[in-house]
Amino acid sequence: MDTITTPYETLTLYIGGRFLNADGRPEQDVINPATGKIVGRLPHAMPQDLADAVSAAADAFQIWRRTSPFERSVLLRRVAALIRERAAQIARNITLDEGKPLAEAMQEIMNCAEHAEWHAEECRRIYGRVIPARSPGVQQTVLREPIGVCVAFTPWNFPFNQALRKAVAALGAGCTMVIKGPEDSPSAVVALAHILHDAGLPAGCFNVVWGVPSEVSSYLIGAPAVRKISFTGSTAVGKQLASLAGAHMKRMTMELGGHSPVLVFDDADVEQAARFLARTKIRNAGQVCMAPSRFYVHEKAYERFVDAFTTEYAPLRVGDGLDPQTQMGPLAHERRVDAMHALVTDAQERGATLVSGGRRLSDQGCFFPPTILTGVPDNARMMIEEPFGPIVPITTFSNAEEALTRANALPYGLASYAFTNTIATAEYVTRHLEAGMVGINHFGLALAETPLGGVKDSGMGSEGGTETFDGYLVTKFVSQASRVP
Structure with a gap:
């Protein structure tokens, strides 16, 4: 302690x-x-x-x-x-x-x-x-x-x-x-x-x-x-x-604000990308404007990604930030806890499946667990509104054009991410993602020597x-x- x-x-x-x-x-x-x-x-x-x-x-x-x-x-x-x-x-x-x-x-x-x-x-x-x-x-x-x-x-x-x-x-x-x-x-x-x-x-x-x-x-x-x-x-x-x-x-x-899409293609190192994104998402309990927050995974890689992501993300230890064993701290205030509950409930009512988490952890403190939902439709609130918390909606796509259309559909444009081992795919999505910052296969943003800023409503x-x-x-x-x- x-x-x-x-x-x-x-x-x-x-x-x-x-x-x-x-x-x-x-x-x-x-x-x-x-x-x-x-x-x-x-x-x-x-x-x-x-x-x-x-x-x-x-x-x-x-x-x-x-x-x-x-x-x-x-x-x-x-x-x-x-x-x-x-x-x-x-x-x-x-x-x-x-x-x-x-x-x-x-x-x-x-x-x-x-x-x-x-x-x-x-x-x-x-x-x-x-x-x-x-x-x-x-x-x-x-x-x-x-x-x-x-x-x-x-x-x-x-x-x-x-x-x-x-x-x-x-x-x-x-x-x-x-x-x-x-x-x-x-x-x-x-x-x-x-x-x-x-x-x-x-x-x-x-x-x-x-x-x-x-x-x-x-x-x-x-x-x-x-x-x-x-x-x-x-x-x-x-x-x-x-x-x-x-x-x-x-x-x-x-x-x-931002609502950063993540595009995971089937030619990526899928399991490695899942583990990396789980570690990235945990930062500040997801309360990061450029945190990955909408997960679009190619249908051929979907099951592997969900399994690997859940294995890494769901068991993370939540607790007081002064405890050295804590991996994720509380949300900043009660308003964020209420917001998480509302987003999860809305997604489930629209047909999403709750894989882990979903409910506050204790009556004392603003603790909300790492939460994963699959099959989240694009009209769910958590796919439209900036979630700013540890909830992860995951859905599938079948081709790059579909993924880009859905990624660019919101008025936000702060950060976007893509995971692929194909240079042509990386260059194509980089040119077509509507965001002020794009990360390919990693999270290399917000450094002193790099510009930070968004487009559109971001x-x-x-x-x-x-x-x-x-x-x-x-x-x-x-x-x-x-x-x-």
Whole structure:
């Protein structure tokens, strides 16, 4: 069991370089989803706090935008070092308020150190260019400049990763940020504020607020000083925020929901693919926007796949994430448990067969088992709505065209996967899958050096890779003549 005895993170706001406790502000309980017990109390921002956060970010931008990219790079490398130094405590607190197994939380934190280092290097390479002029005596240049104050809204499923990715991109580009993290799992964002503070980031460059999401988002998006919005979360909420941002002509990056199809062809290593997908699906109890979630298996490989997948997936041990024997933790809150029950019931009513799981495991904690259903029709809710949990619907297809038609039928387009040992098939499905990311025979997504983003209702813009700063920069063209003609 857990051997770290230090207390759970003290939850605060962080505005203008100051950590602010409740001090009469409204508070909400933070619940451990494994035990149902309160682990902390989170202060909500008052209207004046939101105004102060935007003002602090606007003032700091006038200084931070002029700092050398080399200075920003040095600071982000210090951030990476502090992340590694504090990883164990941050990970433990994520397990306490979000639920994922401690080993997964540690992996999330260590990956974030890589993201900080990547942005530290790439922020030194934000280049403009010179365009040859049509007339002598004229110089034409293109400049890339930081857009200004940015607002970020980040989700509960990867609380450190999602906040860190947005923060280092904005700060590396020369922008400042106000972030509203997830109230369900807030410790990681507060820990990030301490890391940036201790790394020497000037006051006001990064600010943290909490509160009722609709109230906070309305205020921050409408604030005149705010120039950019970055959101990761559900498609429904993303559309609401996008409409607010559009009304104010604010630039936005949206990384929204997904419902990732998996195509398993009969020429694949079927049993190996099944075991790999079972291990992938278990991550964060399936609460991953790019998790494989609709399984289409060629009819010739179907029985072998189901047998191998069930053998690997069904017996996985579910429990408290602090228990080293746990392979899958609880769902993040009761709402997810209710959602799983509803999706399973609907699929069964439409003729699907329940192979394993299907019902919550105990009255204490938000535990739901690895669940497999076969023969799931395309009109079942779990084949249409993003499930965001450990349920796996499996059905058959007879040819590539049929599989692609069904895979592309939904408005989602974040990630897609295919398993085949034929190069021609791999190239064909890669070109025809409607998704921002495609994995062939593995799950190689969300790395620091690769872009992450979706198409259709799964969002706009990318984070990571050389595209990482695009959403935080504006393009300025300058045409300068040596004298007036």
